[in-house]
Amino acid sequence: MEANDQKTMMEQKSAALEKKPSVADGVTSEPLDAADRVVIEREQFPLLASMTAEQLTALERRVRRKVDSRLLPTLxxxxxxxxLDRNTIAQAKLGGLQVDLGLTGSEYQTAVSIFYVGYILFQIPSNIWLNKIGKPALYLMTCMAIWGAISACSGAAQSYGGFLACRFLLGIFEAAFFPGCMYTLSTWYKREELGKRMAFFYCGSQLSGAFAGLISAGIVENMDGVRGLEPWRWLFIIEGAMTVFAVPFAYFILPNFPSTTRWLTKEEREMAVWRLHVDSNHAEWTRKEDQITWAAFVMLLQDWKNWILVAINYCTGASLSINTFFPAVLATLGRSRTETLLLTTPPYLLSCITMFSICWSADHFRERFWHMTAPLLTALTGFIVLGATTAFGARYFGxxxxxxxxxxxxxxxxxWQANTIYSPPAKRAGALAMSNSLGNIAGLYTAYLFPDSAAPRYALALGVNAGMIFISILLAAVLRFALARENRLIEKQEQEETVDGRLAHARGFRYVL
Structure with a gap:
C-alpha cells in the first residue's frame, strides 16, 4: 500500500512538473489543477497555491519589473x-605614473599583474561566503567601500612598494564584485531571461572603458599641478572617491536574494523563489542554514562540464589582457596624448551595442555556441589586422x-556557465567565481607581453591573444557536442524510472546549447 501511494504521488508530481513551466510563462489562462496545488503546497508556497494561472502570470511580471528597475541600473x-578603479592604472601611465614613481624595467607590468594575485585567490571563497550569508547588498557594498578607499589611496603612493601594496589590496576586495553580481543575477532570473540582463550589467565594463578615456582626458589636461599633484594622482583620488560616494545609495536600492529582500511583499518573495524552481525543478536559496559550502566545492571539482567552461573562460579572458594596455597600443597610432585617450571611447561604445544585441538574440533563440563563437572570430580577425600593419586606418579598425x-x-x-552549472545554488556560486577567478590567471603574465620595447606592433602579445581565441573556439565546440549528448541521455532517462520510482533527471530540464 505504501509503495502504491508513493508511486501515485510521483505520478502527480511528474504531471505537475510538465505543466508548471507553461503556467509561469503565461501560456495558459486556465486555473491551476489539483496536482499543481499539491506541488506548490509541498514546496511551501501557500500564498501561490490558490492562484489561477492569470494571477500567477500577473504577479510574475510585477516581480520581474520591480526587480529589473532596481537591480539592473544600480549594478x-x-x-x-x-x-574605472581597476583600470585607472592604464590611463595613469599616460598621466605620468611611471616617471613620478620612477618605475623602470618591468615594474609597471608587475604593478598591473599583482592586482590579479588577490583577485584570483579570493573570488571562490568570497562567492561561497556570499551564498552562505544570503545578503549581497550588505556584503558587496562593504567590499566596494573598502576598495574605493584603497583606489583613492593609490593616488597618495610615494614609492613603488606602496603602490604595489595598494594594487594587491585592491584585487582582494574587488574579487567579491563581479562573480558576486553574476551569482546574484542568477538567483533572480530564469535561464532564458539571464543573458540579456547579464549583458546589461556587463555593459558597465564597456561604458567604463568609454568614460575612462573621456574622464582621463579631462583630468590629465586640466588638473596637472592642481594643489601640487600630478594628474595621475587625481585620476586615482577622484575615481576612488566616486566609488565610496555611491555605496550608501546602492545599499538601500539593491535587493538581496529573493528570500531575504525586505522591499518585496511575502507574496512577491514566494513568486520570485517559485518561478526559478519552475524553470529548473531545483530548489533555490531559502535559508543560510540550508547552504552547503565545502560539499558544493567538491561537487564543482568533480563536474567535467565545469572544467571545460573554466578553460573557455580562461582562454577568452587571456585575450582580454589588451584591455589594460589598450591606451598604450593606441598610443602607437601617432596621435597626441589627449587624442589617444579619446580614441579609446568608440570601441567600447560599439561593444555595448553589440553585446546587448547579441545577448538578446542568444536568449531569444535559447542558443549559446554560435552567438559566442561569431564574436570570437571577429576578435581573431581584429588581432590579425592590428598585428599585420602600422597604418592608422587599418589598425584602428582592428x-x-x-x-x-x-x-x-x-x-x-x-x-553559459550559469546556465549549465545550475544547481545547487552554492555550486553555481562557486562555478561563477571559479570561472572568473581562473580565467584571470592570465593577468599574472600577459602584462609582461606588452613591454614598451615591443611597440608599435606588439607582435608576441597579439599573437598569443589570437591563439587563445582560437583555442576558446575549439573548446566551445567540444562543449556543445558534449552537452547535446547529455540532452539525448536525459531524454532517454525521462522515459525510464529507477527501481524506487524516481526520475534520473528533473523532468523538462535541458542544457542550453
Missing part, C-alpha cells in the same frame, strides 16, 4: 565604477572590432 553604475568581439564572447561564456 550597471556600480560596474562602471568597479572597472582595435574597433577586437573590443566588442572579446567582451561579448567573455560575457556569453559566463552566461
Amino acid at each position: 550597471l553604475v556600480l560596474y562602471i565604477l568597479n572597472y 582595435a574597433m572590432i577586437i573590443i566588442p568581439g572579446i567582451y561579448v564572447s567573455y560575457n556569453l561564456s559566463v552566461i
Whole structure:
C-alpha cells in the first residue's frame, strides 16, 4: 500500500512538473489543477497555491519589473565604477605614473599583474561566503567601500612598494564584485531571461572603458599641478572617491536574494523563489542554514562540464589582457596624448551595442555556441589586422572590432556557465567565481607581453591573444557536442524510472546549447 501511494504521488508530481513551466510563462489562462496545488503546497508556497494561472502570470511580471528597475541600473553604475578603479592604472601611465614613481624595467607590468594575485585567490571563497550569508547588498557594498578607499589611496603612493601594496589590496576586495553580481543575477532570473540582463550589467565594463578615456582626458589636461599633484594622482583620488560616494545609495536600492529582500511583499518573495524552481525543478536559496559550502566545492571539482567552461573562460579572458594596455597600443597610432585617450571611447561604445544585441538574440533563440563563437572570430580577425600593419586606418579598425568581439564572447561564456552549472545554488556560486577567478590567471603574465620595447606592433602579445581565441573556439565546440549528448541521455532517462520510482533527471530540464 505504501509503495502504491508513493508511486501515485510521483505520478502527480511528474504531471505537475510538465505543466508548471507553461503556467509561469503565461501560456495558459486556465486555473491551476489539483496536482499543481499539491506541488506548490509541498514546496511551501501557500500564498501561490490558490492562484489561477492569470494571477500567477500577473504577479510574475510585477516581480520581474520591480526587480529589473532596481537591480539592473544600480549594478550597471556600480560596474562602471568597479572597472574605472581597476583600470585607472592604464590611463595613469599616460598621466605620468611611471616617471613620478620612477618605475623602470618591468615594474609597471608587475604593478598591473599583482592586482590579479588577490583577485584570483579570493573570488571562490568570497562567492561561497556570499551564498552562505544570503545578503549581497550588505556584503558587496562593504567590499566596494573598502576598495574605493584603497583606489583613492593609490593616488597618495610615494614609492613603488606602496603602490604595489595598494594594487594587491585592491584585487582582494574587488574579487567579491563581479562573480558576486553574476551569482546574484542568477538567483533572480530564469535561464532564458539571464543573458540579456547579464549583458546589461556587463555593459558597465564597456561604458567604463568609454568614460575612462573621456574622464582621463579631462583630468590629465586640466588638473596637472592642481594643489601640487600630478594628474595621475587625481585620476586615482577622484575615481576612488566616486566609488565610496555611491555605496550608501546602492545599499538601500539593491535587493538581496529573493528570500531575504525586505522591499518585496511575502507574496512577491514566494513568486520570485517559485518561478526559478519552475524553470529548473531545483530548489533555490531559502535559508543560510540550508547552504552547503565545502560539499558544493567538491561537487564543482568533480563536474567535467565545469572544467571545460573554466578553460573557455580562461582562454577568452587571456585575450582580454589588451584591455589594460589598450591606451598604450593606441598610443602607437601617432596621435597626441589627449587624442589617444579619446580614441579609446568608440570601441567600447560599439561593444555595448553589440553585446546587448547579441545577448538578446542568444536568449531569444535559447542558443549559446554560435552567438559566442561569431564574436570570437571577429576578435581573431581584429588581432590579425592590428598585428599585420602600422597604418592608422587599418589598425584602428582592428582595435574597433577586437573590443566588442572579446567582451561579448567573455560575457556569453559566463552566461553559459550559469546556465549549465545550475544547481545547487552554492555550486553555481562557486562555478561563477571559479570561472572568473581562473580565467584571470592570465593577468599574472600577459602584462609582461606588452613591454614598451615591443611597440608599435606588439607582435608576441597579439599573437598569443589570437591563439587563445582560437583555442576558446575549439573548446566551445567540444562543449556543445558534449552537452547535446547529455540532452539525448536525459531524454532517454525521462522515459525510464529507477527501481524506487524516481526520475534520473528533473523532468523538462535541458542544457542550453
